[in-house]
Amino acid sequence: MLSEPVVRVSHLVKAFGKFRAVDDISFEVEKGEIFGFLGANGAGKTTAMKMLTGLWKPTSGEATVAGWDVYTQTEKIKLTIGYMSQKFSLYSDLTVKENIQLFGGIYGLTNATIQSKTASLLARLDMSSEANSLIGALPLGWKQKLAFMVAMLHDPQVVFLDEPTGGVDPITRRQFWDLIYEAAAEGKTIFVTTHYMDEAEYCDRISMMVDGKIAALGSPEELKKGFASDNMDEVFVSIAREGKTL
Amino acid sequence: MKAIEIHELSKSYGDVQALNSISLDVNEGEIYGLIGPDGAGKTTLIRILATLLFPGQGSARVLGKDPAADHEILRSKIGYMPGRFSLYQDLSVEENLTLFASIFETTIEENYDLIKDIYVQIEPFKHRRAGQLSGGMKQKLALCCAMIHKPEILFLDEPTTGVDPVSRKEFWQMLKSLNADGLTILVSTPYMDEAELCSTIALIQNGRILAQNTPDKIVKLIDKPIVAIEGGDKYALMQALKKYPNYHSVYSFGSELHYTDQQAFADLPELESFLKSEGHEGVTLTEKSAGIEDTFISLMQSHEHAE
Numbered sequence: 402m403l404s405e406p407v408v409r410v411s412h413l414v415k416a417f418g419k420f421r422a423v424d425d426i427s428f429e430v431e432k433g434e435i436f437g438f439l440g441a442n443g444a445g446k447t448t449a450m451k452m453l454t455g456l457w458k459p460t461s462g463e464a465t466v467a468g469w470d471v472y473t474q475t476e477k478i479k480l481t482i483g484y485m486s487q488k489f490s491l492y493s494d495l496t497v498k499e500n501i502q503l504f505g506g507i508y509g510l511t512n513a514t515i516q517s518k519t520a521s522l523l524a525r526l527d528m529s530s531e532a533n534s535l536i537g538a539l540p541l542g543w544k545q546k547l548a549f550m551v552a553m554l555h556d557p558q559v560v561f562l563d564e565p566t567g568g569v570d571p572i573t574r575r576q577f578w579d580l581i582y583e584a585a586a587e588g589k590t591i592f593v594t595t596h597y598m599d600e601a602e603y604c605d606r607i608s609m610m611v612d613g614k615i616a617a618l619g620s621p622e623e624l625k626k627g628f629a630s631d632n633m634d635e636v637f638v639s640i641a642r643e644g645k646t647l
Numbered sequence: 648m649k650a651i652e653i654h655e656l657s658k659s660y661g662d663v664q665a666l667n668s669i670s671l672d673v674n675e676g677e678i679y680g681l682i683g684p685d686g687a688g689k690t691t692l693i694r695i696l697a698t699l700l701f702p703g704q705g706s707a708r709v710l711g712k713d714p715a716a717d718h719e720i721l722r723s724k725i726g727y728m729p730g731r732f733s734l735y736q737d738l739s740v741e742e743n744l745t746l747f748a749s750i751f752e753t754t755i756e757e758n759y760d761l762i763k764d765i766y767v768q769i770e771p772f773k774h775r776r777a778g779q780l781s782g783g784m785k786q787k788l789a790l791c792c793a794m795i796h797k798p799e800i801l802f803l804d805e806p807t808t809g810v811d812p813v814s815r816k817e818f819w820q821m822l823k824s825l826n827a828d829g830l831t832i833l834v835s836t837p838y839m840d841e842a843e844l845c846s847t848i849a850l851i852q853n854g855r856i857l858a859q860n861t862p863d864k865i866v867k868l869i870d871k872p873i874v875a876i877e878g879g880d881k882y883a884l885m886q887a888l889k890k891y892p893n894y895h896s897v898y899s900f901g902s903e904l905h906y907t908d909q910q911a912f913a914d915l916p917e918l919e920s921f922l923k924s925e926g927h928e929g930v931t932l933t934e935k936s937a938g939i940e941d942t943f944i945s946l947m948q949s950h951e952h953a954e
Contacts, residue, residue, distance in 0.1 A: 441811040442782045487809075541685045567809055568837045570684035570852065571944050575899055582882060596811055597838075599901040621902065632901055634812055634840075641813045 405468075407432050407559055407590040408453065413462035415448050422448040424613035425462070430606075432558075435581060435591045437601050440610030441641045446594055447563070449610070453592070454561055455479050467558045480508070483552035486563035490548030493537035497528065500536055501551060508555035515554075522550045542573030549580055553589070560584065562593040566600065578603055601633040609640045616640050649708075650675045650800050650831040651696060656705035658691050665691040667854040668705065673833060673847070678826050680845030681835040682939070688854040689835035690730060693804045696833065697727040710799060723751055726798035730805040732785050736778030740769055740788055743777050744795060751796030761828075762791040765821055783814045790821065801825070803834040807841065819844050839940040850943050857946040862939060869937040869945050871895075874906040874913050878930040887925040891918065898944060905941055 406429035415423040423445045430436045440446050451457040453466055455475030464470075469477040491500045498519060505515035523529045526546055536544060545565055552560055562581075566574045578600065585591050585605075593604065601607055602621045609617040609624075617624055617640055621633060628645065630636045639645045651673035658666040666688045673679040681689045694700040696709050698718035707714055712721050734743045744766075748755050759766075769787050772780065777788060786806060793801060803822075807815040819841065826832055834845070842848045842862050849859035858865055876884065881904060888897045888906055893914075895907045906913070915932050922930050937945070 441813055442809075444811075564809065568685035568805075570687075570947065571839065571940050572898075572947055573684075578899065596809065596815075598812055599899075602901040603899065637812050638816070641811065 405432075406430060407434075407467055408436075408592065409463075409465045410453070411463045413449070413452065413464050414460045415445075415452060415457065416460045421613050423452070423459075426610075426613075426615050428608055428615065428618060430559075430590055430592065432590055433585050433588045434606065435585050435593065435604045437604030437607040438592060438594045438610070439601060439607055439637065444610040444641075445613040446610055450561060450563060450592075450594070453478075454482060454484055480555070481558050483555070483557035483560040484563075485545075485548045485552040485561075485565055487545070487565065487567040488563075490544060491536045491551065494535060496533050496535055497523070497539075497547065498532045500547075501554065504551050505554050510555060518554055522547075522554075526550065540573075542569045542577075545569055546573070546577055546580060549577065553584060557589070559590045559592060562591065564594055564596065566595060566597065574600075598632065598634040598637055601637075607633075609637070611641055616645075648675050648711075649673065650677070650710060651679075651833065652706075652708040653692075653696075654706045656692075656695070656702055656707055658688075658695065658700070658703040664854050666695075666703070669854070669856055670705075671849055671856065671859055673831065675831050676826070676829055677846045678822065678832045678834065678844070680842055680848040681833070681851055682837075682839060682842045682848050682943070683835075683851035684837050686853075687851040689851060690804055692851075693727075693802050693833065693835060697725060697802045698722055699727075723796060724799045726793035726796070726801040728789050728793040728801070728803045728806055730808065732789060734777045734785070734789060734792060737776055739774050739776055740780070741773040743788060744791055747792040748795045753796050755795065758795055758797045761797055761825075762794050764824060765794075766791050782810065783817075786810070786814075786818065787821075794825070798830070800831040800833065803832065805835050805837065807836055807838060815841070839938075839943060842939040848939075850939075850946060852943075852947055852950065855950070857943070857950060866937050866939060866942050869907075869942050871907050871911060872913075872934045873937050873941055874908070874915065874918070875900075875933045875935050876904040876906055876930060877902060877933075879927050884922070884927055884930065887922055887927055890925070891921050896945075896948070898941075900940070907945075 408430035411427050413423060413426050414421060438446055452459050452471055453464060455471060455478035458472060466478050467481040501519045502515055523532055549565060566577050581591055606620050607624060608615050624636050628636045628639045649672050653669055653671050655668045655670055656666055657668050683689055695702050695707055696714055698714045698721050701715050709721055710724055714721055744755055765787050769784050807818055822832055845862065847861055848865060850857040858868055885897055885904060888894055893909045895909045897904055897906045919932055
């Protein structure tokens with residue numbers, strides 16, 4: 402791919418006192434790429450994500466998201482990205498339609514756009530009959546798929562997904578990945594964290610963080626080959642437990 | 648003897664039926680796994696057994712006692728680690744453990760041998776407030792607090808949810824070692840790969856038990872072999888498989904696709920030449936037996952068709 406990288410990170414650091422939660426990381430993510438962001442709990446994934454989504458200022462280093470600078474243009478970043486996590490998705494005591502209206506409004510979409518997006522989004526998820534159901538009454542898997550689509554209402558260039566499939570049943574988990582593939586095929590860049598190692602295989606490239614640093618970066622095939630492993634689970638163990646690097 | 652006996656247990660919250668006539672037995676000394684996604688009813692079941700929630704219809708016995716009527720007797724015999732970290736964030740590691748010991752009228756010293764292997768890992772931080780511990784250390788402290796009164800049975804509600812694969816493996820080693828000393832453990836998890844670490848499992852979905860047995864026997868519930876298919880563009884390959892006349896199902900499993908046929912045995916050469924005719928060359932097809940996740944998916948589908 403010859404296009405400009407959508408996410409560019411160079412020697413990025415976030416320190417809390419003496420502790421460097423993110424310790425000099427560098428990478429680039431292309432348009433339409435599904436980029437897996439893996440690592441043990443406490444390795445620095447969340448801190449890195451908070452800097453890339455414009456919530457925390459880095460201590461040093463450089464990063465741009467969709468061309469916007471993470472130090473000075475965080476409001477621009479927030480308009481260009483989508484975000485969802487297992488913990489924060491939609492408002493339980495609002496209906497499906499109300500949630501879409503709320504988020505559409507926050508992103509400054511017109512009522513006409515919101516209406517047409519609502520219809521196509523619900524049709525895609527096969528949920529048109531649930532438009533007036535309270536979010537709280539829906540099964541978790543439906544909520545997560547809906548939250549993902551809502552995170553893309555404003556047509557963001559990059560979508561950050563923080564453990565989007567945690568606790569979701571095995572069939573819905575796979576349907577969720579179908580949605581990710583569709584979004585990537587439309588040219589959206591996907592930045593995803595997961596603790597399911599089979600899902601790591603679905604990414605185009607993976608970075609593995611250990612103690613604030615990127616210990617390995619490559620396609621699933623490259624990493625499996627490099628660590629002489631059959632699957633990503635073994636790769637994860639070699640890197641995170643045995644401290645191996647490529 | 649049975650550590651837990653549950654007969655046609657149901658529980659509703661308003662219109663929502665969390666448990667729908669569940670029956671299961673847990674033998675003493677087992678690691679029994681409740682495997683299922685969020686919303687399956689795992690937490691409700693564990694809370695009823697841990698004397699924290701009244702059952703609806705049906706009966707439950709824990710160590711021969713009724714968790715509703717005999718809750719006072721039972722509480723000293725059971726250990727419970729809730730899904731959400733529920734220790735006192737502003738007490739230190741040591742203070743939390745002392746508090747739990749004293750509530751159960753014992754001391755850390757009296758039962759130290761039970762928790763020693765786990766506690767030594769967090770002892771260097773014993774003066775740190777619990778709220779300031781890392782996720783892994785919180786989990787170890789919670790396990791120590793659930794064990795300090797020497798329970799006969801331990802209930803763990805999704806102890807590994809959101810935990811990375813390495814820490815999950817370490818946590819299961821701790822459970823295995825507690826179990827080796829005779830402790831009965833009932834543990835819930837949404838991770839299908841943890842099923843193989845249990846002696847018996849129940850697959851749960853929408854308040855119902857889809858199946859329960861040893862992990863070895865559960866996977867035999869799928870009467871058809873799985874065809875693992877690898878190579879090429881997975882998405883295109885999946886679309887092609889759906890056009891095959893004898894297609895039954897296809898799902899992604901890491902780098903492979905798992906395909907099942909309408910026939911008892913898929914005709915591999917025929918399937919391969921079909922894929923070739925669809926433009927998929929150099930694809931490998933291998934027959935293999937089903938895993939827990941294959942079984943779960945298959946049972947979920949047959950239940951949905953039945954409803």
